[in-house]
Amino acid sequence: DTAVSQTPKYLVTQMGNDKSIKCEQNLGHDTMYWYKQDSKKFLKIMFSYNNKELIINETVPNRFSPKSPDKAHLNLHINSLELGDSAVYFCASSPRLGADTQYFGPGTRLTVL
Amino acid sequence: DQQVKQNSPSLSVQEGRISILNCDYTNSMFDYFLWYKKYPAEGPTFLISISSIKDKNEDGRFTVFLNKSAKHLSLHIVPSQPGDSAVYFCAALLYNNNDMRFGAGTRLTVKP
Numbered sequence: 272d273t274a275v276s277q278t279p280k281y282l283v284t285q286m287g288n289d290k291s292i293k294c295e296q297n298l299g300h301d302t303m304y305w306y307k308q309d310s311k312k313f314l315k316i317m318f319s320y321n322n323k324e325l326i327i328n329e330t331v332p333n334r335f336s337p338k339s340p341d342k343a344h345l346n347l348h349i350n351s352l353e354l355g356d357s358a359v360y361f362c363a364s365s366p367r368l369g370a371d372t373q374y375f376g377p378g379t380r381l382t383v384l
Numbered sequence: 385d386q387q388v389k390q391n392s393p394s395l396s397v398q399e400g401r402i403s404i405l406n407c408d409y410t411n412s413m414f415d416y417f418l419w420y421k422k423y424p425a426e427g428p429t430f431l432i433s434i435s436s437i438k439d440k441n442e443d444g445r446f447t448v449f450l451n452k453s454a455k456h457l458s459l460h461i462v463p464s465q466p467g468d469s470a471v472y473f474c475a476a477l478l479y480n481n482n483d484m485r486f487g488a489g490t491r492l493t494v495k496p
Contacts, residue, residue, distance in 0.1 A: 374486075
């Protein structure tokens, strides 16, 4: 069983489009996260979401919005895609906010043309 | 499936001593390995990496060892300092298709 899954694995799209990346965890965790990985392998936290409480990294453009239909899912919706949005996006979950352990999904490679 | 595992959720070490963090992986196709360090409320930051063609890479106080036959890597920190206290994640990468998998993390506490 995959603990944290993301779909799609690869996403290629045109500038200006709107797209979503889905994330699901079957661990019963309370907190989920989205990270953006740049070309130098640095991981930048974008959002954390805990029991309907959203904590946003203020440097993230408001074109990015997380949507959580239930505790097991945290989807990332991106409006008006730009070239600079091209990156690998990782979803993660942890038992609670601030917990040390985080389980990462396999990543979604987004390419904006 | 957890292709990368860090079996110790926590480790406590005295300042000045060596810290050894361990990581095991299951997919022999991984060809690049990384360690990240994470402070509270921040994303993991890249620390050190090693290619599968090497068995050791050193950067200051940090050394990563890779044992491909055992599918095991370890991070050694010597001497450990209180500022090293953080959560450490190991990651394994299939370099050509950029498929990266993370371990669940080990919290290191370095006591003064």
